[in-house]
Amino acid sequence: MSVRPARTADAAAIARIHVASWRTTYAGLIPADFLAGMSARAQQSRWSEILSAQGRATFVYVVESDGEVVGFASGGREREGNPRYSGELYAIYLLQEQQGKGLGRKLFEAVAGRLADTGHRAMLVWVLAANSAARGFYEHLGGSFLGDARHHVAGLQVDEASYGWSDLEQFSPGRAWPAG
Ligand code: ACO
Numbered sequence: 234m235s236v237r238p239a240r241t242a243d244a245a246a247i248a249r250i251h252v253a254s255w256r257t258t259y260a261g262l263i264p265a266d267f268l269a270g271m272s273a274r275a276q277q278s279r280w281s282e283i284l285s286a287q288g289r290a291t292f293v294y295v296v297e298s299d300g301e302v303v304g305f306a307s308g309g310r311e312r313e314g315n316p317r318y319s320g321e322l323y324a325i326y327l328l329q330e331q332q333g334k335g336l337g338r339k340l341f342e343a344v345a346g347r348l349a350d351t352g353h354r355a356m357l358v359w360v361l362a363a364n365s366a367a368r369g370f371y372e373h374l375g376g377s378f379l380g381d382a383r384h385h386v387a388g389l390q391v392d393e394a395s396y397g398w399s400d401l402e403q404f405s406p407g408r409a410w411p412a413g
Pocket of ligand 1: 322328337358360367368
């Protein structure tokens, strides 16, 4: 297993994982017709743009298992101008069969460490309020519940919860948890 910064050539793999993981994660939580209508091709062009625009503001990591990309995470500047949390974990998704093996923690640490190394002290994440498994993951990794809000995600109105970490230095590579 290894975590590395994503390259433009990873767009197709990330798009496939994005669609597959949304379908398994959000079945029953997001309208079925929306999930069925998701297209790996459309996601690929979206991810190609994101990957070619990577820098301080936005970045993406992937995790490989047996030489295959099986998950990804993206992060960057917090998007709503929160005065306390300047960094944000935008997305973190693994294929269902790769969940629960420690890969999510490695991706999370890579994003948090990168934010710490680029001057962010704190980060937050927004998660679908009904996604109790992911909420448990964030709580286990030390996230503090910050509040709820209704957001537009991919054109849908959804209830989300936010969690925050105010001590990102602990995730900085070379400290307690290398970004690996
Ligand atoms: N409750 C309590 N603890 C948990 C939970 C939970 N629900 N889930 C994981 N943990 C703990 C694990 O026991 C482990 O503990 P340890 O490292 O101290 O032994 C730690 O959290 C890390 O667990 P991992 O095995 O690394 O978690 P995983 O690889 O499954 O990654 C993730 C978590 C990314 C949420 C993955 O399960 C996934 O892709 N889920 C589906 C997609 C999803 O919901 N993504 C988040 C959407 S929100 C957003 O993207 C911003």
